[in-house]
Amino acid sequence: MSEPSRRAAAPPYVAEHDQASWRAGLKEGMPTLFGIAAWGMVVGIAMVKTGLSVPQALAMTLLVFAGSAQLASLPLIAAHAPIWVIFATALVVNLRFVIFSALLAPHFAHLPWRKRFLLGYVSGDMTVALFLQRYPSDRPEVGKLSFLKGLLYPNWLAWQVGSIAGILLGSTVPAEWGLGFAGTLAIICITVPLVASRAALCGVLVAGAVAVLAAGLPYKLGLLAAVVVGMVTAMAVEEWMEKWRKK
Incomplete structure (x- = not known):
């Protein structure tokens, strides 16, 4: 159009x-x-x-x-x-x-x-x-x-x-x-x-843990890894919870 x-x-x-x-x-x-x-x-x-x-x-x-x-x-x-x-x-x-x-x-x-x-x-x-x-x-x-x-x-x-x-x-x-x-x-x-949902909370907690564990990576890549892993975790938890609700 x-x-x-x-x-x-x-x-x-x-x-x-x-x-x-x-x-x-x-x-x-x-x-x-x-x-x-x-x-x-x-x-x-x-x-x-x-x-x-x-x-x-x-x-x-x-x-x-x-x-x-x-x-x-x-x-x-x-x-x-x-x-x-x-x-x-x-x-x-x-x-x-x-x-x-x-x-x-x-x-x-x-x-x-x-x-x-x-x-x-x-x-x-x-x-x-x-x-x-x-x-x-x-x-x-x-x-x-x-x-x-x-x-x-x-x-x-x-x-x-x-x-x-x-x-x-x-x-x-x-x-x-x-x-x-x-x-x-x-x-x-x-x-x-x-952070208004369990999925978001899980993503934040995982991202925080990854950021601490990967703090020694060069070029601050630990921050990038934390964001990516946190997002993937939040999406995975949200998908799992959606499937659990439908059961």
Whole structure:
């Protein structure tokens, strides 16, 4: 189906702007904005402390917009790891966004690809989770797109404000503040609410064990191995539990 015919086939009221829904999305995501900004500041400082210049760090935060992938790649950049290792690590860490895209696709497949590309760029873990909690069904509803924008755009802005502030302040922050540990705590705070099933918990536990056991591998490959093994474990447990339910 061509792009114009796809837009014509979509219910027109789904794509129109709805101010009340946008405000509802903003209100729903508001409690997470401070934490997102704080995490962005930690990542911004970490980029500068790793050795990136201010222009490089600004380009990374604006183009990548993926805190976990940024934090995972920074030690590899500092260690002068091969570029394929850096890209592979970032790719594996961000594979969850493929799942997010698959979950959002039925809701917004009728939109032009440029709009879908923009929505994909500004999507985040918590915003997608909050949207799917509000709209578990993909049936057309008034204000659905506006609600998603109310979640995504403030979240993106909070991250960029925090990250840019961290980049600009990075050279003035003493090393003894222990920002590496703060970054770890920030990731834990984001991750824990997402571990909402036994399969996810098993994946996290296995990934943690593999990360500790493989910590001595060169180029931080232990992190890559932990992510892959953790994902495979979570999928295997989920499949086993699904079969067990059907018995």
